[in-house]
Structures are given as C-alpha cells and as structure tokens.
Amino acid sequence: MKEQIIKILQQNARISNTELGEMLNITADEAAKEIKELEDEGIIRGYSVILDDDMLAEPTVYATIELKVTPQRDRGFNDIAKTIMMYDEVESVSLMSSGAYDLAVEVKGKDLKEVAFFVSERLATIDGILSTSTHFILKKYKEKGIFIDNEEPDERGLY
Secondary structure, X not given: OHHHHHHHXXXXXXXXXXXXXXXXXXXXXXXXXXXXXXXXXXXXXXXXXXXXXXXXXXXXXXXXXXXXXXXXXXXXXXXXXXXXXXXXXXEEEEEOOOOOOOEEEEEEEOOHHHHHHHHHHHHOOOOOEEEEEEEEEOOOOEEOOEXXXXXXXXXXXXX
C-alpha cells in the first residue's frame, strides 16, 4: 500500500486524501494516516513543485556540475557533500558510482554569470575539489515524470 501511495504522490502531491482513498479503496482518514507514517519514518522528505521556467517572468538557469574530489580519511565524500549542499544555489548533490567524476551537483541561478561565479569562486575553492566540469541545461522536456513542454506522447510513447 505504501508503495502505491508513494507512486501516486510522486505524480500529484496535491491529491486529496479523499481522492487517494478512493483510488486505493481505503478511507480518507486511512490515507492521511499512511501519509503521516511515511513522513514520520522519513521516507517522504518533502513536496515540491515542477515549473515550466519558460513561463515565469524571472529567468532561471540550471547547470549540472561534475566534481572530481579527493575523499577525506575516515569520512569519504560526506563532509564535502555536506558543505556543498548548504549553498542556496544547490538543488541536489549526488555521489556517483563510477566514471570521470565523483559528485554531481545540480545548481540554479538567475543567469549564466551567476552560475559561473558560483562555480569558480565558491565551489571550486572548497578544499578537496580537484576539478569541475559545468554543463548548462538548455531546455527541460520532462522532470520527475512530468512533461514540461505540454506535448503528450502518443499511445506508443513516441511523438
């Protein structure tokens, strides 16, 4: 049941407890209780909004930054990741399992200059960061399973 609730909430976190209950053949109170348990257990950490940034008045620039990092003795990558994730510009930090880099950092800013400044003056200067590689995101088509460009795929999943 919890897996079903999670799947539904990932698609629509604003669904009412009544609607959720109807979908799962449980009462609205039972649905609310299940959600509360998921939150209390720390499985659900928060809720977010998926935006079409092209429709906003204020521009937003996103970038993925690959970091090559020297792991610290007895702490690995954790301390560096915790330092990075405290910056307001940082949307997410992920440890990668293999490849040319160790951490992937998703950041946002109001323009290219702001993101470039963040990378060169704040991120690259952290002890233990050996190199950075920045990839600016030009357009988002789909995020967290939601289509951004308002085009729905046909029944085969193709355009």
